[in-house]
Amino acid sequence: RRPARLPGRQDWSSWPHYQAAAAGFRGYWYPVGYSSRFTGKPRQITLLGQKIVLVRDGGEVYALKDRCPHRGVPLSEGNQQFPGTISCPYHGWTFDLKTGDLKAAITDGPASPICGKVKQPTYAVEERLGMVWVFVGDGEEAPPIDEQLPEELVRNEAIVGSRIQPREGNWRFACENGYDEGHAKYLHRTALWRLFKAMPVWNETRIVQRGRWIYRVQDKQYWTADFPGLGKWDNQAWFKLKPPKEVGNVGNTGTHRETNPVIAAQEFPGFASVSMPGVLRIVYPTFIHYEFYVPVDADNHLYVGVLASFQRGWKALPFYAKYLGFVRWLFHGQFSGQDKWMVEVTDAPPEKLYRPDDSLLKWRKLAEDTSEERVERLAAQGVTVPVPES
Ligand code: FES
Incomplete structure (x- = not known):
């Protein structure tokens, strides 16, 4: 479950590798x-x-x-x-x-x-x-790229629609924004993409790790919230025609009737997951969306959004029609443009976190632990990586 209390003010010193990676993680x-x-x-x-x-x-x-x-x-x-x-x-x-x-x-x-x-x-x-x-890297031999790519993209043929855009702002803000539980419910409430995809007002989330990915598992969702003394707030502005149903774990695509067999076979535990060095994976029943946040320098990054569908032959045509017809403009365009805006104006640290930021903390911990492991692995090979001071 969620931690009862998060440490209040964050100065990032708990994550020295993360703090030192303003211009990106090497390796x-x-x-x-x-x-x-x-x-x-x-x-x-x-x-x-x-x-x-x-x-x-x-x-x-x-x-x-x-x-x-x-x-x-x-x-x-x-x-x-x-x-x-x-x-x-x-x-x-x-x-x-x-x-x-x-x-x-x-x-x-x-x-x-x-x-x-x-x-x-x-x-x-x-x-x-x-x-x-x-x-x-730091002088080490490059590992095979297939060890780093999302596994399902290596083992299966996929067709992709993608958008690459240079953006202002630090890559870590972009990555944290992508995985941030709270922003999906609030910032994107006006995104046209939500005409088609539901997002809860609030929910109960667990973060679980499987292999090199951490997942947001959304067990329970609430579509209307009552704020005492303030009033009700819900996410139905765009859903008047078709009220959303309360569903279980959004990432549990295996229970969805139309789930693509390749996606079902992965048995993803959650809807949104993230891995090093800043890769976001959002799983829908019929396609997967990835975001790679590529560090250009400490103040700029390259947004690489990739939509992958595991179809072949003529079945690829409806995917391309759908992607070029509206997904590219609504999702990789307007929806993602809201993220771009927030990344540009974020100014942290210092910061004061709240319960949904557990996803941010778990991501930073993953980055920290993975970096520590890399330093030890390379040291055993005689490659010295500077260890940041905490
Ligand atoms: Fe002289 Fe490159 S050859 S600067």
């Missing part, structure tokens, strides 16, 4: 844009505060630190003078895309002695769900 894969955006023309991105240049060569995308070690010019301003390489626009230092080795310093001739003595840092890159993903 994870992040989606950085649609695959079609990355071509033979070098393109700069900022991820976890780092400037990275991405370029496609021979069908593969490569990523290097976007700062020439010679005089600090961005390599993304350069081009490809030779296959498999990128050349700095200033004096022609030319780096191998795969290894980062300095292969030539063009203006010093073919026998330049500096070649072989300089190495540009590189990043692991993968392509999944029609997007390019980059791994940012």
Whole structure:
């Protein structure tokens, strides 16, 4: 059940790893844009505060630190003078895309002695769900990306509709907003999406952990609340035509008649779940919505919203019609725009939490524990990760 009392004023010092992760958690894969955006023309991105240049060569995308070690010019301003390489626009230092080795310093001739003595840092890159993903770590080898993606997206074929949007505000506010129990009931009360999807006025929620995900399990819902001395408040403004029924656990899609078999097979314990490094999963009976909150730097993030349907062949067509016809505009547009607004104006810490914020605390604890485990795991491999002071 809910904790009887939460600590009042929060200064985030209980979560030193979380506090130190203003520009993101290292050791994870992040989606950085649609695959079609990355071509033979070098393109700069900022991820976890780092400037990275991405370029496609021979069908593969490569990523290097976007700062020439010679005089600090961005390599993304350069081009490809030779296959498999990128050349700095200033004096022609030319780096191998795969290894980062300095292969030539063009203006010093073919026998330049500096070649072989300089190495540009590189990043692991993968392509999944029609997007390019980059791994940012502390020098460790990148783990397989499929170990980090939501399991059901790895094991099953899915068709997706997605929206990627650069947004202002810290990525942690975006993640906490996504998983925040209270905002779904209040902030989104005016969202047009709620013409189609019910949300309770208030409910009783438990947070449970299964594997690397924590879930909000909503056992009981209340559609009308009586506030003594103030009046009644309900969520039915958009539901006049079809009054909502009181239902059980919203995430218990297994009991829903139309539940897609792939979704039913997962036996998700709750409607909303979250995992590292800031991935939200919202389960509906016929599709799943994901949000990846990608840290650009401490003040900006990339919103990556993905709607996945586990259909094949001609059955994919109604999904695309539904997505492009209204879901994209109502859900990835207006509904998500309300979240964007709140993330921009949030100013914490300090903060004073209330009962529904248990979801925030559990998410921070998950982030904290997982980070601690990573530090210990990498230490055993001889990789040192700075441990934040508490
Ligand atoms: Fe890049 Fe000189 S600054 S080659």
